[in-house]
Amino acid sequence: MSVQTPFRALSRRAPAVQCLHPRSQRWQHQRSMVTVVPPVTQDSTSSKGPTAMVFMNMGGPSTTDEVGNFLSRLFADGDLIPLGPLQSYLGPLISRRRTPKIIKQYADIGGGSPIRKWSEYQAEEMCKILDKTNPETAPHKPYVAFRYADPLTEEMYAKLLEDGFGKGKGGRAVAFTQYPQYSCSTTGSSLNELWKWRQRMESPSRNPSLTPAEAEGSIQWSVIDRWPTHPGLVNAFAENIEAKLQTYPEEVRDKVVLLYSAHSLPMSVVNRGDPYPAEVAATVWAVQQRLGFRNPYRLCWQSQVGPSAWLGAQTSDTVKNLVQKGQKDLVLVPIAFTSDHIETLFEIDQEVIHEANELGAEGRVRRAESLNGSPTFIKGLADLASAHLKSGELCSKQMGLRCPACKNEKCLQSKKFFSGQDKPDNEAFIM
Structure with missing residues (x-):
């Protein structure tokens, strides 16, 4: 499937087999017997909603008590801080040594990072605008997924399932990076993490407890992966x-x-x-x-x-x-x-x-002040998201292009999934 394939092609309700993205031979054999549950709908005026808008960011400890865990996750991530084959040893060592110093720094700025407060505010305000400008995909439900601090990606994913997305109910979610400029260390790492938890929670090859209906009615993802000049x-x-x-x-x-x-x-x-x-x-x-x-x-x-x-x-x-x-x-x-x-x-x-x-x-x-609650910025977020929702695109064309010297297998698989290129006959696009 081409990266330009409209998203709506992935979410048609009939015939059922057009919605299928089997990840194993067993599910290919069973798919003709599966009845796909229509996507979750909570608003009678909405033909395609609700839509989960997931803000992805690095995150930060909201209190000084969270600093240690935050640093442990940060220095364990080879996508962000590559420490080579000794990552599992050097990461914890560096994080432990830096924790007292970083605790003091967070204490000096008020006892924690305000990034969660601002991320949740921006996401909520953006969704209010989208409910008016894009009624066909309403209601738009805000979520935040941080890479190294609460709410972590796995917490966000569990909340999506709890709120009625996936598990046979389908539904659409947009992974909206809050790093405007793409890097494998930031957006790439966050998408790798999202892909990992998607596989663990919704892939039949990784989660054998899923019923056929749950596997076929999984969340349909698209990505806003960069927007440096919006x-x-x-x-x-x-x-x-x-x-x-x-x-x-x-x-x-x-x-x-x-x-x-x-x-x-x-x-x-x-x-x-x-x-x-x-x-x-x-x-x-x-x-x-x-x-x-x-x-x-x-x-x-x-x-x-x-x-x-x-x-x-x-x-x-x-x-x-x-x-x-x-x-x-x-x-x-x-x-x-x-x-x-x-x-x-x-x-x-x-x-x-x-x-x-x-x-x-x-x-x-x-x-200069940070963007924080800037009305201009929040309207810009809504304009960008609105255009993405209406475009039917899974991601940008750049998303499928790997770094020329990349050897990260996890990155390869993640890009294949989010760009819709995870079928064998489409592997050539992922360079």
Whole structure:
């Protein structure tokens, strides 16, 4: 099946055999005997609803008590922090050593990360808009799936089943990445995790307790896997930058340097062909274009961990070097984050800006607000989701293309599933 095959082709109710995606020979033999239960419907005005809108993100500990588990999961993920064959040994060791320091950092920003609060708010507000703009797929039900913190992917999936999706009832779910720029370390890792739990909970080859009807009436997934230059995202960033520039005297306003800061990647990930650096740069260019290129700018990278080579220049070094050269008017823009979390509230606000002031910046190094509850941003999310729901597409065309040097079998299988390419005769698309 082509990646452009409309989603509606996957969810027709008749004839029943057109809905089938058997994963084993046993189910191919049985499928003619299976009666597919119609998709869950909770609104008589909705012909295709309800629709689960699942926001995927890294997440963060909501309290300091959750920091240890958060770090354990984070350093265990070779997609995000590749530590080689010693991952199972080095990951727990690094996480234990870093836990006391990170607990203090979360305490300094109020006792926990606000990312869950903002993610749930954004998802709920977006769904309210979608219920009005896309009544045919209503009601739109918001869910959050974090990679390293509660609610974890498996918790979200269990909630979907509990709410009436899957288990023979069908239904549609959209995995909506909240990393606007795609990386195998972020969106890729989250989709790998989602695929893993989908297999465990809804695949007959992994879950033999499923009845034939439950296996055939599984959740139908599609993916919004990247959106680096979407107008809603670009306009929301531009509005926050313009608001911060207004805090500078008019005579220096156009001379303020904009420093776009994104989470860095290990060079080992970059060199295998990860698209993230190019997509972050695309976002920066689009925002600068929206601003009319009135200010000089640079793209820099933050949050390097460990001694290995990471993508640079580092944000902290860039600010330090500019201030020491006399360029004190700087606005930091968290260009790869859709809400506040420790990288903005602690790393930028309490480390980078504090160090700049110690070097004599005199309070002239500032940060643009994060997107958080921006109405422009939330409307942009709704516009993007609305277009996706109406398009019938499973994912972007880029989704099926692996990194040129990728050797991750889990990534291969995940891409096959979400791009609809998990039939033997379609394997050639996954490069």
